[in-house]
Amino acid sequence: MSSVLDFYKYLHTIPELGHQEFKTAAFLADRLEKYGFQVTRNIGGSTGIVGIYDSKQPGPTLALRADMDALGSMVDGVVAANHTCGHDAHSSMVLAAAKELLETNAIQKGKLKILFQPAEEIGTGALSMIKAGVIDDVDIILGQHVRPYQETPMGKAAGAVYYSASTRIIAKITGLTAHGARPHLGINAIDAATAAITAVNAIHLDPALSYSAKATRFICDTSVTNVIPDEANVTWDLRAEKNSTMKQLCEFVEKAILAGAATVGATASVAIVNPIPAAEFDQTIIDVLKKSIIATLGENGLQPDIFTPGGEDFNFFKQYKPTIQAGFIGLGCDLKPGLHHPAMHFNLDALPTGVAILVHATKQILG
Template sequence: MESVSNNLQQTLEAVFNHLHTHPEISWEEHDTTAYIKKLFEPYDCHITTFDDSPGLVIEIGHGKPVIGLRADIDALWQEVNGKFQANHSCGHDAHMTIVIGTLLTLLENGYPDQGTFRFIFQPAEEKGTGALAFVEKGIVDDVDFLYGMHLRPVEELGHEQFAPAIRHGAARFLKGTIRGDDAHGARPHLNANAIEIGAEFVQHLNNIHINPMVPHSAKMTAFQADGGSTNIIPGSATFSLDLRAQTNDAMRQLTEKIELIANMLADYHHVSIDLETGANIAAAVTNDEAIQVMTDAITTSAGENKLKNAITTTGGDDFHFYTIKRPHLKATMLAIGCDLTPGLHHPDMTFKREIIPQAVQVLATALTKTGKTYAQ
């Protein structure tokens, strides 16, 4: 695979700058979708958009194998310099740019005569619902290999280092509601104090024990019971729980124990406690063949000294729903080292942008290798 041309490198810089300065949150990525669509309208490729959803799919080539490359396109909503706004602090602006660059590279340098290359620009990764929605649209039903990517913090990979797989853990976000009666501050015997129930819930979370060899955590990340009056004992409250586990089975065990805690406290205090899943992200399911292709692509494009072992992280990504819902998929995610600091989701996250063309080369090589190796 030839190196990225100067013209393409300038294009990628312009694309990244636009995407970085025009972030859109989950399920609102309409301008982002229109921008990417406009970029490729002059080219000989098939573009699919959706009436009921942002995001798009761009396809070139024909026949088997069908090789997918996915970019997540949404931004986070967070406080930046005292103002709440959409913000690409998870690197999705870079992911989009890399996938755009990979497609432009194949269009510029050529690709195998046999094989379909499908570029998936997926919304709502941060909500954990975008991949599931695209699965339901049938976008990966005929895909044989599926690749993704993610920038990695400096603690995991150094600059210009790459790993052929990211073994994400599972993540689940629960919203809880305690419903009871308020009481006068002078009559605490007439109700169950929702704040005290919340404190008990936290204590029981800390007493959960599952296999300590499997990384996991369960913590309360929000609690609201303030009605504005200091002489009222609140009977109702809302709260949020953040669950993490390295395996899907460990996540199942955590969830079952938390449901038992909620039921026990509700029975004891004569209140109702309802739990609702806000987002649910599965742990990684990777494939040895896909990992080997990515390993070869890293050594070919970046050099053997830039290849590192697969990354294991408790962070999550909804990319893995594709393989869980469609088990025939052979999938892996490229881990990209770029001196990313201070960390993913930090409002001031930065990384070395010169990694973008290098990542383009690795993925373009992976796609062409897959097409040539598995052509039917």
């Protein structure tokens, strides 16, 4: 129990941004080597870490994945790293589980791979690991995330967290500059951007589907106030419970932006940025995780599956290797006031529970 708390207390003091997790990765890699794993560092030219333990007996290859990066928070006008999403907790639990599994000689067949992944928050960390080939031989992959108290209370856990697809669409809207006294000679990019936002807001997909599309950033500044602006940049945040819905939503949003800008004579170029897929899990693995939750917390500790509009780049693993069996646990820990909040905190007593669930699940698969 003390190991996971010690790991967490140290990692919490060295938050690092995506692809810059140098101290974090070094600490995790050093510990894995100490415990008996074959370790590869700097995966994909970044900070990713892979630890392998081969039982030398026939069996599946199971990966336990944890993210390492912190969020960037604005403090006194400067962006500073801050662990406000619990990735330090995730890494601590996976490291403690790895340590316990080898110390107790629990791996009796197959291979155990420990994946410490960079840059989940910016959506590029899982892809860097995938492109480096780390899941080529993986049959099963498990992940875990601490959950807000409103969703999963302390003493409970969910056997599956169904994250939604999330996408950013960025539009550069181009009009025609003119003097403020002669607006008829120009095309106001603000008017065009406003028309594009209104057009996106008017999109209606099947109401039985879960989705949203909303403008979250609008930049237009000529630095003076008597000029018709000729350029605006607008970003939309898109969410959808299913990947098929996201595909349809992106198509509709792109058409709406182009058509909206055109209503005042402007043009627009549209870029889809950092699309993250929705979760697709395997019932066999979900059943394993639920059994482990019940074994750890009792029947009352298992809560229904979670469906969230949040995104998680763990879902790239299944997208890029459809044959991989994936599962993802939601851990209750009395997390308040919410994920990504500058004052986020949670009950550290939940960390040993997360370790126990991972250990139990691994034993079911490789024991």
